[in-house]
Amino acid sequence: MLSSLNCNTPTDRNRLLIALVALSVALSSVVPRLAAAEPGMAALPGGEFTMGSDAPYAQANEKPAHRVKVSPFLIDIYPVTNADYAKFVAATGYKTVAERPVDWEEIKKQVPPGTPKPPDEMLQPGSLVFQPTAGPVPLNNMANWWVWTPGANWQHPEGPGSTIKGRENHPVVQIAWEDAEAYAKWAGKRLPTEAEWEYAARGGLDGQRYAWGDEEIVDGKYHANRWTGDFPYHNTAADGFIGTSPVGSFPANGFGLYDMGGNVWNWCADIYHGAAFAERGENKTMVCCDPRGPASGEPERILPGDPSPADVPGTVRRVIKGGSFLCSPSYCESYRPAARRGSTPDTGTSHIGFRCVKSLPSNP
Numbered sequence: 001m002l003s004s005l006n007c008n009t010p011t012d013r014n015r016l017l018i019a020l021v022a023l024s025v026a027l028s029s030v031v032p033r034l035a036a037a038e039p040g041m042a043a044l045p046g047g048e049f050t051m052g053s054d055a056p057y058a059q060a061n062e063k064p065a066h067r068v069k070v071s072p073f074l075i076d077i078y079p080v081t082n083a084d085y086a087k088f089v090a091a092t093g094y095k096t097v098a099e100r101p102v103d104w105e106e107i108k109k110q111v112p113p114g115t116p117k118p119p120d121e122m123l124q125p126g127s128l129v130f131q132p133t134a135g136p137v138p139l140n141n142m143a144n145w146w147v148w149t150p151g152a153n154w155q156h157p158e159g160p161g162s163t164i165k166g167r168e169n170h171p172v173v174q175i176a177w178e179d180a181e182a183y184a185k186w187a188g189k190r191l192p193t194e195a196e197w198e199y200a201a202r203g204g205l206d207g208q209r210y211a212w213g214d215e216e217i218v219d220g221k222y223h224a225n226r227w228t229g230d231f232p233y234h235n236t237a238a239d240g241f242i243g244t245s246p247v248g249s250f251p252a253n254g255f256g257l258y259d260m261g262g263n264v265w266n267w268c269a270d271i272y273h274g275a276a277f278a279e280r281g282e283n284k285t286m287v288c289c290d291p292r293g294p295a296s297g298e299p300e301r302i303l304p305g306d307p308s309p310a311d312v313p314g315t316v317r318r319v320i321k322g323g324s325f326l327c328s329p330s331y332c333e334s335y336r337p338a339a340r341r342g343s344t345p346d347t348g349t350s351h352i353g354f355r356c357v358k359s360l361p362s363n364p
Contacts, residue, residue, distance in 0.1 A: 038074060042256050043360065046072040048287060049199050050207045052277045053338035057209070060305030061274045062338045064281035065207065068288045070199045072360035075192065078247035078258050079171035079266065079355045080183060082164040085154060088183050097176035098127040098153035098348045126150035127174045128349040129158050130326060133233045139331055145232040146349070154179075157350050169246040171264045171353040177318045177345030180267045180354040189356035191269040194319045194340065195291050196357055201260040201322065201337040203253030211253040211260045211337055216329075223250050224262030224335045227328035244325055244351075261322055261335035264353035265343070268319040271296065272342030274303035293319060307332060308341040317342035324351035 051068040052058070088094060102123040108115070117123075129149040137144040151160035154174045164170070184190050192200070201211050208214050212223045222228075225245045228238035235242050240249070248258045270293030280288050296316070308317075320343045323335030334341065343352065 038358075040077055041074040041358070042077050043074055044072060044200060044255060046070045046199075046360075049202060051195060051198055051288075051338070052281075053207075053209075053336070055209065057333065058338060059307045059340075061277065061303055061307065061340055063277060064284075065338075066277060066281045066284070066288065067286075068195050068199070068280075068291060070193075070195050071290055073192075073196055074358040074360060075196070075200050075255075075257065076189075076355040076357070077252075077256060079264060079353045080180075081169055081247055082154070082172045083168040085172040085175075085183060086168075088186050092182075092186060094179075094182055094186075096154055096174070096179045096348065097346055098174050099125050101125060122148065122150070124150040125153070126159075127152040128347060130232075130350050132235070135233050136230070137232065139231070152350070154348070167244070167246075170244045171247055171259065173244065173264055173350050173353050174348035175267070175353060176348045177267050177343075179348065183354075184356045187356060189358050191267055191354065192357040193290070193292055194268045194270045194321060195288075197266060197268050197321045198337050200255060200257055201253065203255045203257065203260070205254060209336055212251065224323075225250065225259075225325045226262040226323065226335050227326055227331070229328075231326070231328040231331045241325060259322070261337070262327065263325055264322070264351055265320040265324050265334075265341075266322045267343075267352065267354040268321055269293075270319045272308075272317040272319045272340075274306040274308075274342070278303065307334075308343070315344065318345045320352060326351050 046069070048067055048069045050065050052062045052065045054063055054065045102125060104117055104123055126149050128146045129152050130145055131147050133145055149159040152158065152162075152174060154172050155164055156162050157164065157173050181191055202208070203211055205211070205213060210216060210223065212218065216223070222239035225239055225241050227235055229236035245263055247263070250258065250262070252258050253260050273294045276291075276293065280286075280291065320341050321337075321339070323332070323339060327334045333339070343349075
C-alpha cells in the first residue's frame with residue numbers, strides 16, 4: 001500500500017505520513033508481545049477477571065467472587081521440572097531447606113507451645129512424604145498420610161531409596177517457598193502473585209469451575225492429574241498416573257499453559273490470608289488492581305471453615321494454588337482455579353512445586 005503512493009505531491013506526502021503514523025501505532029501494541037517471546041514462557045495481556053467463587057462447591061476461603069485486574073506478564077508454560085532445578089543447583093551449589101541441618105530452636109517457634117523435642121534421629125535433614133493408608137481414615141487429620149522422612153529432598157522425593165532418574169521431566173517437588181524464590185531470582189524471574197496465578201489458570205474462561213470448563217471429564221478423558229478412587233488409600237490411576245506426571249501430559253488451557261490444575265501445587269508470592277477474598281468483596285463495585293497478600297509480619301486472621309487452618313495461630317504461611325495428584329472430589333477438589341490454601345514456607349512436601357513469571361509493561 002505504501003509503495004503505491006506517489007510522494008511528489010503534498011497530498012501523497014500527507015497520506016504517506018498518516019500511513020506511517022498508523023503503522024507506528026499498530027507496531028507499538030505488538031512490540032511488548034514480541035519482546036515477550038521468551039523460550040518456555042507465554043505472554044498474557046492481563047485484564048479483568050472474576051477471582052474466587054460463590055458456587056456451592058467452593059470453600060469458605062474462596063468467597064466471595066470478586067472482580068480483579070492484573071497487568072500484563074509472562075508465565076512459565078510448564079511447572080519447573082527436576083531437570084530445570086538440577087541446572088540451577090549445578091550453577092549455584094544451592095542447598096534446599098530439606099537438605100540443610102534441622103534447627104530445633106527454629107522449629108519450636110512453629111509448633112504448639114510445650115511440644116517436646118523429638119529424638120535426634122528425627123531432627124536430621126528431611127521433608128514430608130505422602131504415604132497411602134491401609135484403609136479409610138478420618139480426613140480431618142493430615143498426619144494420617146503425611147510422614148516426616150529424613151533424607152527426603154528434591155533429589156529423593158519419597159526418601160533415601162527414591163530417585164528422580166527417569167523423572168527429569170516431572171515437576172520438581174520437596175521445594176520450600178524460599179527454594180522456589182531462590183530459583184526464580186537466579187532465572188531472572190519471580191514467583192506469581194495469587195491473582196496472576198488464578199488469572200493464568202482460568203485461561204480466559206471467566207468464572208468456570210475448572211481451567212478447561214465446567215465439566216471435569218470431557219469425552220471420557222481426564223484433564224488433570226488428580227487422585228482417582230478412594231483417598232487416601234486406593235488410587236485407581238484412571239487418569240494414567242498414581243504420583244506426579246511428566247509436565248504437559250494433559251491438555252493445555254486457553255492460554256497454552258499446562259498443569260494449571262492437578263499434578264503439583266504451585267507456590268505463589270503472597271502471604272496467605274484466609275479472609276482475603278471476604279475483605280476484598282466488601283465493596284462489590286470496586287475492581288481490585290494487582291492485589292497482593294498481607295504485608296510481612298501482619299498476623300494471619302483465621303476464617304471459620306478455612307480448609308487449611310493454621311496449626312499454630314500467627315504462623316506466616318504462603319499461598320499455594322492448583323491442587324495436586326493427591327486431590328480428589330471426595331476430599332478437596334483443589335485442582336479448581338479458585339481453590340487456595342496456605343502452607344508453611346519452610347517445609348517442602350512431595351506434592352508442592354512452582355512456576356515463575358516476569359512482569360511486562362502495561363499497554364497504553
